[in-house]
Structures are given as C-alpha cells and as structure tokens.
Amino acid sequence: MQQHSGQHLITALADQMFGFKTTSWELGHQRTLIELDTPSVTAEQVAALEKNVNEKIRAHIPVVVKEHSEDDPEIETVRSRGLPDDHTGPVRIISIEGIDDNMCCGTHVSNLSDLQVIKILGTEKGKKNKTNLVFLAGNRVLKSVERSHSTEKALTSLLKNGADEHVEAVKRLQNSVKLLQKNNLNLLRDLAVLTAQNFKSNPGRGRVFVLHRKDGDSEFMNIIANEIGTEDTLLFLTVGDEKAAGLFLLAGPSEAVEKLGPRVAEHGVASKARRPG
Known part of the structure; x- marks a missing residue:
C-alpha cells in the first residue's frame, strides 16, 4: 500500500510541477519504478520533487476511496486511462485531498502520513525516449537505511576511518592496486626474459x-x-x-x-x- 500510494503521489506532483506524465509503473520486490514520458529528469527536478512529496506526507493529507456511477460527470475530471469497454458497475476513485483524483482498483493507505517517508533513488534511461524514476516508500526506506548503515559500519572497520572518508580511502586503495599491478606486470615480463x-x-x-x-x-x-x-x-x-x-x-x-x-x-x-x- 505504501509503494502504491507513494506512486500516486509522485505521479500527481511530477505532472503538476513539471508536466511529466506517468505512462506506466512497476512494483518490484526491492524498489518501485515510475515511467515518465520525458527523455530526461535533472537532479534539481528530482530533489524538488522529493522535497514536495515529503512535505505532503508531513501535512497529514487524507487518502479517500470514492465510488461513482458510470454516468457520473465527475468521472470525466479524474486522471485515468479510461474504462475498459466491457466495464460495468461503480467506478472506484482514489482521492488524495487537494492533490489528485485517480481511477484505481488497488489498495492504499488512508492518510499520506502512513507513507512515513519517500526516497527517490534516482533515474534511469527508459524505453522509447522515456525516463524511469526509482523510489522507495515507508518501511522500504527504513530497511534501506538499515542495510546502508550495516555496510557503513563494515567499511569503517575495514578502512579504519570515518564514513565521510570512505570514498577517498577506496580511491587511494584503487590507485595503490593499479600501481602494484603495473609493477607486478613489469616484473613478470622481466622474469619471463630472464x-x-x-x-x-x-x-x-x-x-x-x-x-x-x-x-x-x-x-x-x-x-x-x-x-x-x-x-x-x-x-x-x-x-x-x-x-x-x-x-x-x-x-x-x-x-x-x-x-x-x-x-x-x-x-x-x-x-x-x-x-x-
């Protein structure tokens, strides 16, 4: 529910803020993808979108499920891909108060605060000149932080320095390894000749x-x-x-x-x- 409602929120704000339309999305085991109909998304746009998304979560905005009859004119005003030709019965709409109304038959949280937090991990080049936005919501963010913290502790123990110095320490090690490999190769060539x-x-x-x-x-x-x-x-x-x-x-x-x-x-x-x- 957290990932699904998070997708609705990100999709709505990406459209409102930048005009990026969502063409599809994928709920994976580890992360969630939103396919945006744009060839690129800048780092500044990602940061602004994440900031706005989490502000809405902290605002404690209700998420309401509404059902409408097929001939209700309000259906024409909501975001959707349209109803299937063989659809019958009421139409289900997920409403994020003041932000988005969208046809959906999935399960959702009852309030944006239930999402806890959303972290946008970045973007990837998608198909047909589109961009995939990768994100985590709620408990998945907490699990990701826990994994990152465990990795950080292990690196701190191995590298014998603080987390802020890990990258520079690894760069130094890489340079040392390259130099040793070069020296070893030269020695191996000399040994072959001898x-x-x-x-x-x-x-x-x-x-x-x-x-x-x-x-x-x-x-x-x-x-x-x-x-x-x-x-x-x-x-x-x-x-x-x-x-x-x-x-x-x-x-x-x-x-x-x-x-x-x-x-x-x-x-x-x-x-x-x-x-x-």
Missing part, C-alpha cells in the same frame, strides 16, 4: 622446455616462447592455479605440435598451440 635467457645459456639444455607458473599469464608465456625460439625447441608452458582453470601454450617444431597438440588440448581448460612462423 627465464628464457637462463635456459638458452645452459650448455646442457635439451630440446624440450617445460614450465608452470601460478601467477603467469598469456603474455608471460609468449615472451618466453619468443625469446627461446620454437624452431628447434618444443615448449610446453602453463599458467594459473593448479586447482582451477588455467592456460597453456604448446609451441615448437611443426611435426611435434601437430602430434601433441590435440592430446594436450583434451586435458586443458584453455590452450594455445602454435608452430614456428
């Missing part, structure tokens, strides 16, 4: 090179293959966690790759086999 050079400088090296590295990637394998060369050496390189998905590269003389490639691929999650050139 690994290949160490193999090439070994006078007793064979014609097969096998290596697994847990924290490697496809570039790591390619660097080693390019540094060692695949004309005379058969390389079988793997990267990734031993207990999870990974990658392998099989490279070397054509006849060896053609013979071993299909057999290796049968046991690999992801693979790359290549011949010289």
Whole structure:
C-alpha cells in the first residue's frame, strides 16, 4: 500500500510541477519504478520533487476511496486511462485531498502520513525516449537505511576511518592496486626474459622446455616462447592455479605440435598451440 500510494503521489506532483506524465509503473520486490514520458529528469527536478512529496506526507493529507456511477460527470475530471469497454458497475476513485483524483482498483493507505517517508533513488534511461524514476516508500526506506548503515559500519572497520572518508580511502586503495599491478606486470615480463635467457645459456639444455607458473599469464608465456625460439625447441608452458582453470601454450617444431597438440588440448581448460612462423 505504501509503494502504491507513494506512486500516486509522485505521479500527481511530477505532472503538476513539471508536466511529466506517468505512462506506466512497476512494483518490484526491492524498489518501485515510475515511467515518465520525458527523455530526461535533472537532479534539481528530482530533489524538488522529493522535497514536495515529503512535505505532503508531513501535512497529514487524507487518502479517500470514492465510488461513482458510470454516468457520473465527475468521472470525466479524474486522471485515468479510461474504462475498459466491457466495464460495468461503480467506478472506484482514489482521492488524495487537494492533490489528485485517480481511477484505481488497488489498495492504499488512508492518510499520506502512513507513507512515513519517500526516497527517490534516482533515474534511469527508459524505453522509447522515456525516463524511469526509482523510489522507495515507508518501511522500504527504513530497511534501506538499515542495510546502508550495516555496510557503513563494515567499511569503517575495514578502512579504519570515518564514513565521510570512505570514498577517498577506496580511491587511494584503487590507485595503490593499479600501481602494484603495473609493477607486478613489469616484473613478470622481466622474469619471463630472464627465464628464457637462463635456459638458452645452459650448455646442457635439451630440446624440450617445460614450465608452470601460478601467477603467469598469456603474455608471460609468449615472451618466453619468443625469446627461446620454437624452431628447434618444443615448449610446453602453463599458467594459473593448479586447482582451477588455467592456460597453456604448446609451441615448437611443426611435426611435434601437430602430434601433441590435440592430446594436450583434451586435458586443458584453455590452450594455445602454435608452430614456428
């Protein structure tokens, strides 16, 4: 009832304040959407609409259910999509005193104060050049605040600072992670070159090179293959966690790759086999 009556109130005021007509609405499990017949709604308009909506709630305005006969001329003055062709019997109108009269067969609160509060979460691009307004009303607002507060407490414990500093703390962590990832990538490339050079400088090296590295990637394998060369050496390189998905590269003389490639691929999650050139 809170979400439904909240939709009636928002719809009426959006029309009165900005001329935004409601074309449809959706009552979801977590949030409610109102589709407005406008390509965009500014942040200032959202703020003004939310302010006005909550002022009406605090004004303790009655919500009254009225029934009219089909031929009552008052029906023509209310907001509606019109009656179905096969309609019979009285017409039910939900009246928010001094704000809105609308045909509706749904359940509603008896006073706007029962809505407690409405929070407009924002807008989304809708279909056919329309805008979806997302909101919560009543108990859903309280539950949302409770979830947000729990998240805030958890972040305060993890980040070791106050709620006002969470965003900046996360930005600093993101920058640190990006720098570490960049440094790690550079080190991994250097390690690949050194690994290949160490193999090439070994006078007793064979014609097969096998290596697994847990924290490697496809570039790591390619660097080693390019540094060692695949004309005379058969390389079988793997990267990734031993207990999870990974990658392998099989490279070397054509006849060896053609013979071993299909057999290796049968046991690999992801693979790359290549011949010289």
